[in-house]
Amino acid sequence: MHVVVNAAQSVDGKLATRHREQLRISGSEDFDRVDRVRAAADAVLVGVGTVLADDPHLTLDEEDRRVQRLRSGRPGHPARVVVDSTGRTPTDARILDDAATTYLLVSEAASPGRREKLRAAGAEVIVAGDQRVDLTAGVSELADSGIDRLMVEGGGEIIYSCFAAGLVDELHLYVGSMVIGGRDAPTLADGEGFVDAFPRLELAGTERLDDGIVLSYDVVEGADRESEGDE
Template identity: 35%
Template sequence: MTTRPYVLLSAAMSVDGYLDDASPKRLLLSNAADFDRVDEVRASCDAILIGATTIRRDNPRLLVNSEDRRAKRIAEGRSEYPLKVTVTRTGDLSSDLNFWHHGGAKLVFTIDEAVEKASATLDGLADVVSVGPELDWGLVLDELGRRGIGRLMVEGGGTVHTQFMAQDLADELHLAVAPLLVGEPTAPRFLGAADYPGGTTARMRLLEAQTIGDVVLLRYAPRERS
């Protein structure tokens, strides 16, 4: 039986629950010390996953920036960078985006009707895999497990976080809360409306709370609800 990876959701949000504002320029919610913490977490993982919408909107490179951490990975017999993973229902992914041209190996999950389009667009840039006629997160995790991914970091966006939380697939949640208010209805939020496990009375177990400059890091165990 394939062992699914340990799933860690990571997000930075404003006090009122937003991942960004509605402007074209990315809103920086974290501070330098918290960005370094995220870099350390990335280095500890076998793969990092973000949704296709986030790739198109933010155009991230999604790297481990520390040379020392990358060297440590290599010394441990691991790849210099974690596997970079995205998921798309449409296959609408430009080959010019930073995601494909920095770091190590890339993997794209899509559905049957979009696999040809994604494969043609990303020829030589990424391995494209279909999970069937519909997107199934369980099958995504199963395939990652078969590929030897033991620890998966999910960095968003909000739709992806919502689906993982609603389907009870997250083992750990890292939430960095910045002392900002966004208040823009069209801006992306950390979580959307969903039928979450346990309803409104199920309380997740708090693993840690710490201040990092003016940001508060909260670590939860989503599956350990009471």
């Protein structure tokens, strides 16, 4: 499977304020770029923290892209994936509508009763891991379901966990012209952080959009350390 991480951050590396409120960092040009990256993916992955904070839909914005996918024999929208160790996703979350298939990666810590409620709400529940989701095992299950290209949209805990598991192949990072600040504000790669075996990146391209810049990287060496993640 090919895994692409996409994110937008301020110049000081923050994804949002310390209150973790949704914040517009980029503009219409970058929104269109993100929609294009989504359209090329088989599935879009976020952590449950993103679902709880933003209630995203994670579908395509441009109808022409949806139609092109249908004409090529693919579903109109990419599948949606939530990493949710204990099954905290609300049963009325927007990602559980019938616009696209939604996979919930949970661990054994999610009770059988909760799993059944999420299935009844429309989710395809995949159990991977004991107390926390084992991302390597979960991604393998997604690959077995036909997902070849996965787009990871965050947040910072999930992005860190994907790098720590050695799963990331590409990183696309929009850097907006603003400063957010705050020692408790989320960053691109939260979690425990690396002290050795740092993921190594190679700059593959730059593109100026809106009042910021998109930095595109290929991952040339993964950390290949931990494989558990949640948000």
